Every structure is written in structure tokens, then in C-alpha cells.
Amino acid sequence: MSIIKLDAISKWYGEVLGLNNLTVTIGHGITALVGPNGAGKSTLMGLIMGQIKPSKGAIQVLSQPPWNNPHVLSQIGYCPEGDPFWMNITGRYFVRFLAGLSGMNRRAANLAADEAIERTDMTRDMNRPIGTYSKGMRQRIKIAQALVHKPKLLVLDEPFTGADPVARSELATLFRGLADQVDILVSSHVLHEVEGMTQQILMIARGRLVATGDLRSLRRQMHHRPHIIRVRLDHPRNLASALSSLDAVSGLRVPSPDTLLVETTQPDMVYDRIHNLLIAGNMNVREIAPADENLEAVFGYLTDRNGASADSSAN
Numbered sequence: 119m120s121i122i123k124l125d126a127i128s129k130w131y132g133e134v135l136g137l138n139n140l141t142v143t144i145g146h147g148i149t150a151l152v153g154p155n156g157a158g159k160s161t162l163m164g165l166i167m168g169q170i171k172p173s174k175g176a177i178q179v180l181s182q183p184p185w186n187n188p189h190v191l192s193q194i195g196y197c198p199e200g201d202p203f204w205m206n207i208t209g210r211y212f213v214r215f216l217a218g219l220s221g222m223n224r225r226a227a228n229l230a231a232d233e234a235i236e237r238t239d240m241t242r243d244m245n246r247p248i249g250t251y252s253k254g255m256r257q258r259i260k261i262a263q264a265l266v267h268k269p270k271l272l273v274l275d276e277p278f279t280g281a282d283p284v285a286r287s288e289l290a291t292l293f294r295g296l297a298d299q300v301d302i303l304v305s306s307h308v309l310h311e312v313e314g315m316t317q318q319i320l321m322i323a324r325g326r327l328v329a330t331g332d333l334r335s336l337r338r339q340m341h342h343r344p345h346i347i348r349v350r351l352d353h354p355r356n357l358a359s360a361l362s363s364l365d366a367v368s369g370l371r372v373p374s375p376d377t378l379l380v381e382t383t384q385p386d387m388v389y390d391r392i393h394n395l396l397i398a399g400n401m402n403v404r405e406i407a408p409a410d411e412n413l414e415a416v417f418g419y420l421t422d423r424n425g426a427s428a429d430s431s432a433n
Contacts, residue, residue, distance in 0.1 A: 120145055120178075121271060121301050122166060127175035129161050136161035138325040139175070148297045150312035151305040151320045158325040159305045163275055166303070167196055180270055192220065195264030195300070199276040201256055205249030209240055209259040212248060213266050220267040227266075234266040235259070238292060254285030261292070265300070272296065274304040278311045290315045344368055345385040348409035349392060352402045354378035360395050364388070379409060 122144040129136040137158045153159055164170040165177055168184035168191050177183060184190045203212065213234055217227035235244045238258040248256065257277055264272055274293070278286045293302060293315055306312050312319075321328035349357060358370045358378050366388050369381030382388040389406070396403050 121180065122303070123178045124165075125176045127165065127172050127177055129165065129170065130173045135325055137165075137172075137322075140322070140325075140327050141175075142320060142327055142330050144303065144320065145318075146301050147318060148293060148302045148304065148316035149318045149320055150316050151303060151322070152312060153307065153322040153328070155307050157307070157323045159307070159322065160275075161325070162322065163273060163303075163305060167191070167194065167273060192267065193270045195267065195269035195272045197257075197260045197264045197272070197274045197277060199279055201260075203248045203256070206247055208245050209248055209251070209255075209262070210235060210244040212259060213244075213263045216263040217266040222267075230266050230268075231262075234262040237265060237296070238262045252285070253280045253282070254288060257281060257285070257289060258292070261296075265296075269300060272300045272302045274302065276305055276307070278306060286311060344381045344383050346409040347380040347382065347385065347388060347392070348405065348407050349378045349380065349403065350376050350405040351378070351396070352376065356399070357392070357395060357401065360399070361388075361391065364391060366391075376404070 120143045122142075124140050124142050127140045128138055140158075140162070151159055151162065161170070165172055166179055166184060168179075168187060171185045177185075179190050180193055182190045184194075207215075210231055214227050214231040217230045217234075218224070222230060232241070232244075235241055238261050240255065240258050240262060243251070243255060244259075248259065251259065261272075261274070261277070264274075277289060277293075281289060290311075293304065296302065304312060304315070317332050319332075320330045351357065354372050354375075354377060358372060358380075361367050361380060362370060366382050366384040367380060368383065369379075371379040371381075373379060380388060380392070385408075392406060395401070
């Protein structure tokens with residue numbers, strides 16, 4: 119079952135094209151919407167949230183068009199990028215107030231607020247003024263208000279912005295835990311932030327769809343681009359010398375005293391050869407891993423292939 123379905127969606131702002139003929143289906147779980155600043159992510163989020171209307175094409179969220187549709191919007195929880203707070207109120211008051219706006223009576227709003235705050239691990243600090251919160255705590259209380267009415271879809275707009283590394287890791291763990299209860303769409307222009315959270319990726323650049331699907335599957339499909347294997351071991355030049363005669367190896371680099379990068383268009387064959395050489399030579403190896411199956415590398419390959427650049431300005 120699709121959670122979000124876009125069929126040939128385009129959106130213009132006067133003469134500026136925000137999205138260009140976007141067709142994609144988003145299913146259950148956590149999906150990361152990634153792309154550089156100005157790629158069209160904000161436009162797509164606005165369409166999904168029913169805040170703007172498409173210029174062309176059709177969009178369905180939870181099987182219905184979201185524009186001017188209170189029934190759909192009541193089933194979406196939204197966590198904006200900015201901080202829409204009154205800093206002198208408590209976190210609990212903020213979440214309880216939003217629960218009341220969704221139509222709950224006072225008692226129901228209190229119960230729902232406390233439950234949502236507990237789910238985001240903010241119970242201990244819920245009675246403190248929001249102005250005393252750290253960036254990570256403010257993000258958690260925003261997520262609590264997005265969850266308070268028990269939505270079916272949680273939309274997170276750049277949730278890691280401004281958070282320190284510890285807070286980012288904690289938020290990613292929180293989102294993975296929430297995915298058992300609610301489907302999540304999370305946008306980010308910092309690719310590595312979402313890589314540890316989900317493998318389901320939706321890439322856009324210059325308002326166009328670059329790729330969608332499982333990150334590893336996307337990388338494996340790019341046969342025209344060489345794979346890079348990273349081997350960390352003592353004396354990497356010895357392994358490089360042993361691999362240099364292999365036809366499947368198209369390049370070798372030693373960027374540091376304990377690292378060898380092997381470029382190949384036949385990774386399975388080269389992995390087997392590396393393992394055999396390591397065993398035969400009794401080499402002390404610390405890591406054998408793909409160096410370019412990360413999100414940053416895949417996005418770079420795909421945007422190059424599609425003629426889209428990171429300095430795009432459509433949004």
C-alpha cells in the first residue's frame with residue numbers, strides 16, 4: 119500500500135519551476151527525501167502537507183488528495199524546520215495546546231500530551247520553559263506535538279538542523295523507534311544524517327526525480343561506474359602490488375599508510391581475490407568495505423548522470 123503517491127506532479131511559481139513532472143510512490147516505514155538546498159524538497163513537502171496546490175498532475179496522501187482536505191491533514195503530524203515556540207511556556211503546555219487545537223477536550227489533551235512527551239523521552243523536562251531547552255530538546259518537543267494526535271504519517275522537515283552530533287544520533291534512534299508505530303518522511307540536505315536511519319531514499323535535484331529505492335540496490339545498478347573497495351591493513355602497498363596484474367582492477371590508490379583503495383567494475387571477483395591474497399599472505403587486515411556505497415557517493419553519481427548539479431536554485 120502506498121502512503122504517498124505523486125503522478126506527473128509539476129509546480130510553478132510564476133516562471134520558476136519548483137518541481138518538474140515528478141512521479142513516485144512512497145510506501146511504509148522511514149523514507150528519506152534528500153537533495154541539495156534548492157532541489158525542490160520544500161515544494162514537495164508543501165504539496166504533501168496540503169499547504170500548496172500542484173500546478174499539474176495528481177497527488178494522493180493516505181489515498182486522498184491533501185489539498186483542502188481536513189480529513190487527510192488530521193492524519194499527518196508535521197515537525198517544521200524552524201522553532202515556532204513561545205519560549206516562556208513549558209514544553210507540556212505547548213504540546214497540550216496543540217492537542218487542543220486538534221479538537222481534543224481538556225482531559226484528553228492532557229493525557230495525549232503526556233503520552234506523546236513520554237514517547238519522545240521529554241517527561242523529565244516537560245515542565246521547564248522551552249527557552250531553557252537545548253536544540254535537541256526543542257526538536258523532541260516539536261516531534262511530541264506532531265505525534266500528539268496519533269497521526270498515520272509523520273513529516274519531518276530538516277529535523278537535524280543545528281543539532282550537535284550527540285543530539286543527531288539520539289534523534290535518529292528516536293525516529294527508528296517511532297517507525298514501528300507511524301510512517302515517516304524525513305527531508306535533509308545533509309546526506310549522511312539520514313543514511314544511518316533508513317535505506318529507503320528519494321533523491322531529487324533541480325525539481326526532478328534523480329532516483330528512488332533502496333540505497334544499496336541503487337548503487338549495485340550503476341554498473342557503468344566503477345566500485346571502490348577500501349581495505350585497511352598493515353603494508354597496503356604489498357596488497358596493491360599483488361592486485362596490480364588483475365584485469366578486473368582499474369585503479370589502485372594508497373591515500374594513507376594503512377589504507378588501500380581498489381577501483382573495479384567487477385567487485386565480486388575482486389573481493390574474492392582480495393580475501394584469497396589476505397589469507398595466503400597472512401596479512402593483518404582491519405577492514406574490507408565498499409568506499410562508495412554511501413548516500414553522498416550515490417547522489418553524486420546519479421546527479422552527474424542526470425545533468426543535475428548541487429548548485430540548483432529551484433525550490
